[in-house]
Amino acid sequence: MSFMPLISVSAFAPASIGNVSCGFDVFGMAIHEPGDEVTVSLAKHGEVRMKSITGDGGRLPSDAGRNTASVAVQAFLRHINSTNTGIDISLTKNLPLGSGMGSSAASAVAAVVATNALLGAPLNKVDLLPFVLEGEAVACGDGHADNAAPSLLGGLVLVRSLQPLDVISIPTPPDLVCVLVHPHIEIKTRDARKVLKEQISLRDGVAQWANTAALVAGMMKSDYELIGRSLVDVVAEPYRAPLIPAFYDVRQAALQAGALGMGISGSGPTVFALCRGREVAQRVSHAMAARFASINLESDRFVSGVNATGARIVSAL
């Protein structure tokens, strides 16, 4: 079998729902669409460069030391002792910035997955996560994995520990469908963290860990009602919900339309609902968007099953 060195690889990495309500900083779940696409090519200049960025309205840094995608690639190259390899990165942003859909994670994931493939796949997919987190740290000021891990690996992921990294895939039931509704306002992850308290009551803690445990049980038992009951966040949501206009009204609309539960995706402003079946999910997505529209807030709707694959190679030349 002959080996043809690649000169260019494109990878897609999907959006993800961070936190999934109760699992602040520990749960994330990948959806199918939208996602970011990154093309990496070998270059003779011997550096990592952001060659082009489209879809960001000119807002993302093209400085390779500050863009999540290039920082992640640099970290990967350091690890495999290939810091002299020249890589041109072309990033196509399909995810809105500051949306709570794991935008920065998706860019970093796609860049590292593509680069790994370009260089003959020296590492397994799961082992790419630390480099993605280095990219994430540039964007969020802090390396969390609740978007990076699901965008990379797919499915519902539990980040049990960051140091050492301990990432666990949680099976999800077949009829689970995710709804994301992105109202056209922007919240920076950094700002959304500032509203949180550094201390929580033990009582709230007990409620939160009861629900994370119950969500895993609900997923693994295919108990949709239990999944719904567990989608409760007493730690972050009470402080972040006021940043999202009509949040509680939108939730009421989602539940009335048949959603199992609804919460904030990551740090918002995107809100997500989990539903049983695609028909209910479509109805729920319309009800949520209509409620935002009633206060003159435009939004985008996404309806998707759980993406069990995560990032994938789109093309290789």
Place this chain on the structure above:
Amino acid sequence: MSFMPLISVSAFAPASIGNVSCGFDVFGMAIHEPGDEVTVSLAKHGEVRMKSITGDGGRLPSDAGRNTASVAVQAFLRHINSTNTGIDISLTKNLPLGSGMGSSAASAVAAVVATNALLGAPLNKVDLLPFVLEGEAVACGDGHADNAAPSLLGGLVLVRSLQPLDVISIPTPPDLVCVLVHPHIEIKTRDARKVLKEQISLRDGVAQWANTAALVAGMMKSDYELIGRSLVDVVAEPYRAPLIPAFYDVRQAALQAGALGMGISGSGPTVFALCRGREVAQRVSHAMAARFASINLESDRFVSGVNATGARIVSAL
């Protein structure tokens, strides 16, 4: 089919491991032995009375308004509108008091299960839990269900919510074996709660709910290593461990002997370890007891699989 009214029923309710490390106030797991036994008999005096208590060294109240067993039976009788029914309760304590093995819960569970059977089983087992909790509240000053639920229902139980009561059975893997070692000191639940902080850091909270979620995943995936990694408690153990002599040395001994993990059972002083297989568990139990013995602390050892049944009727006349 003729119906013979019963005049006397005996029930057994097992000890349980409260909290199971990470699941403070939400997890409990039943073992086979030891447990308390209660005999209830119909009596013409038309009240609930503690007829006899053995095995407690004369320390439990025989006042029916203050004993967990009789208080639970009174709550049950109120619910079924049978407050004029006379019940004599004979309690055989096999569980040490203030041990962290769910002693008060077991007495209340056995009493209510026996009384329900005596009166023709008007309620299902799971529906008896609220009355047990009323009994528990007398002993602990607070109605928790992390011992009552597993002692009643068996297995590993997640108490997702007390109001409304939401109790979820978590499957456990076949080779899981529990070790309990009860050093001969006593800690009152009430006192063990006093050492806890009312506030915890968000960072500790995140670690705790990552571990409760991971423990459920480990149990349901039969991933013994993951079970071990998840048996971490950053919320209660750091404050309660100092109440148990040589706690960290005993843990080290347990892990060296092959335990998956070790923690405090309920509020202590009993410590528990989870192991894969009975042979390892025997070795672990000896190592733990030996470590207590090295500081001249006597202890009792119990090795048991998970009790999937919970409380059971022992005899009915």
